Amino acid sequence: MDFISNRQLQIDEMLAAISAASIDELFTCIPNSLKRARPDEDDGLAEYEGMRLMQGIASKNTFSQFTSYLGGGSYEHHIPAIVSAICAKSEFLTSYTPYQAEASQGMLQVIFEFQSAICALTGMDVANASLYDGATACAEALLMSLRINKDRNKVIIASSLNPNYRAVAEQYLSSHNTQIEMIPFGSEGRIDPAVASKLIDDKTAAVLLGYPNFFGVIDDIAPIAASAKAAGALTIVCANPLVYGLYASAVELGADIAIGDMQPFGLSLSFGGPYVGYISCREELLRQLPGRLVGETVDLEGNRGFVLTLQAREQHIRREKATSNICTNQALAALACLTALLWYGPEGVRQLALTNYQRTAYLKAQLMALPGVKVMGDALFFNEFVISFGRPFEEVESHFRKEGILPGIDLGRFYPQLDGMILVAVTETKTRKELDRYVQVASH
Amino acid sequence: MKFTETHEWINVKDNIGTVGVTDYAQKELGDIVYVELPKIGSQVKKGQEAVVLESTKAAADVYSPVSGKIVEVNTALSNASEKVNKFPESDGWLFKIQLSDLQEVDSLLDKEAYQSRIP
Numbered sequence: 001m002d003f004i005s006n007r008q009l010q011i012d013e014m015l016a017a018i019s020a021a022s023i024d025e026l027f028t029c030i031p032n033s034l035k036r037a038r039p040d041e042d043d044g045l046a047e048y049e050g051m052r053l054m055q056g057i058a059s060k061n062t063f064s065q066f067t068s069y070l071g072g073g074s075y076e077h078h079i080p081a082i083v084s085a086i087c088a089k090s091e092f093l094t095s096y097t098p099y100q101a102e103a104s105q106g107m108l109q110v111i112f113e114f115q116s117a118i119c120a121l122t123g124m125d126v127a128n129a130s131l132y133d134g135a136t137a138c139a140e141a142l143l144m145s146l147r148i149n150k151d152r153n154k155v156i157i158a159s160s161l162n163p164n165y166r167a168v169a170e171q172y173l174s175s176h177n178t179q180i181e182m183i184p185f186g187s188e189g190r191i192d193p194a195v196a197s198k199l200i201d202d203k204t205a206a207v208l209l210g211y212p213n214f215f216g217v218i219d220d221i222a223p224i225a226a227s228a229k230a231a232g233a234l235t236i237v238c239a240n241p242l243v244y245g246l247y248a249s250a251v252e253l254g255a256d257i258a259i260g261d262m263q264p265f266g267l268s269l270s271f272g273g274p275y276v277g278y279i280s281c282r283e284e285l286l287r288q289l290p291g292r293l294v295g296e297t298v299d300l301e302g303n304r305g306f307v308l309t310l311q312a313r314e315q316h317i318r319r320e321k322a323t324s325n326i327c328t329n330q331a332l333a334a335l336a337c338l339t340a341l342l343w344y345g346p347e348g349v350r351q352l353a354l355t356n357y358q359r360t361a362y363l364k365a366q367l368m369a370l371p372g373v374k375v376m377g378d379a380l381f382f383n384e385f386v387i388s389f390g391r392p393f394e395e396v397e398s399h400f401r402k403e404g405i406l407p408g409i410d411l412g413r414f415y416p417q418l419d420g421m422i423l424v425a426v427t428e429t430k431t432r433k434e435l436d437r438y439v440q441v442a443s444h
Numbered sequence: 445m446k447f448t449e450t451h452e453w454i455n456v457k458d459n460i461g462t463v464g465v466t467d468y469a470q471k472e473l474g475d476i477v478y479v480e481l482p483k484i485g486s487q488v489k490k491g492q493e494a495v496v497l498e499s500t501k502a503a504a505d506v507y508s509p510v511s512g513k514i515v516e517v518n519t520a521l522s523n524a525s526e527k528v529n530k531f532p533e534s535d536g537w538l539f540k541i542q543l544s545d546l547q548e549v550d551s552l553l554d555k556e557a558y559q560s561r562i563p
Binding site (some may be wrong): 151168287312318321444 | 477478480483486496498499501505520527
């Protein structure tokens, strides 16, 4: 069956309306080098041949043969076996978004528990059912702040926020009349709170900071949040959720909105997605929180139950004035995060965060002791740090790759002034032996 | 008391107008569960959105019948939004506005003209 039901007559009519001679003409802007010719003979494969072909292609991916120290927003963590056991249950795996929401009590309970877990991590009063990823969470949080502070049109973003997140946020804001100002970072990768506070004025709707920032640095956010509050602006903290196992919660920092990407809990790297974003806020801001929200209630007989709540914010009721065009959530990915979180439990999350910190601190200290190695500053950090071997990145990378190690991310790709600096991520998956091997490779 | 075609009313006394929605509007909306009030001191133009009423089935914008500065809002509604349903044209008022152009009131509908426009 043809999925496009247009007949030639209708196609011709539409083409005439836009003065195009053919459908192919609509695609002439695509360079021929990018187009693939239609196969001129039957290249169909038997199941076995097809499997062999796919395995052959898959084996070209050599990532699993390397010990990876790549981070920058995607972190290699152990995924407890229970995660796939729960997520593979067909009730979760194959269920579509609950349109007849209250008939799907199991799904609603999962969302409710996810929201509760996010609130427990960030210390915030309310969280939504999830967003696409950390980058869109940044964009949604900024738009939320602009709705709350309707008479203000400036937002301040730390230039040390994940540059990919920043790019998405800037893209979202590009159709708004919003002025974006950047907070510079110092030579240690740290933000000077006094410099940040100076940028905040009575036109500022929000200040957005990474926690830790892209360099793994734990910035001194509390004084910046205090300055923002005094100026009537909101503070948005974009955090790796695992950081809350070790450092102050968003609410303790004085943040108004806490966002980030839940990938570190229960989601595989998967070339950058699908991940799941979280957004949470103080209760006063609830009306402008985007996306769906599940609430707990009781039915007529007093039994505990779950409902979608505060839907007047959403686009099926509010139309073009909805808080967001987000009308869904990352339910299955959120379930994976929730399962991992519950598996670890509050004490487990603390231990996991501490282990990540300790292993990072170990590698950092060992490398600092090597001649010719420079570590960027001595700021507080979490599970990433920045080093330089005094050689171009390509040279360092090729040296490490020969030894089966991916040494880190080339920061020059994102910050020209940091050319030759490498962002190294360490998680609980790295053993002492592996870390010592990194140091050994670095020293020759 | 004067009315708009978009179902707001305004009562002007000494340059200050009290604004709310009509009984017809509250009936159409159903049970109002939340009232989003404007900021005191903000400027609005005639016809500009000033308040959002959320009911269990819809969300509706309330437009300012005149231009001016918001000088007071009915804070009692923040935990008693049902007042808009019960007393739409008295205790359920929404905001008070200091008119910047008194003549704008003349272009509004009187009670009879408004009544004749609602089904």
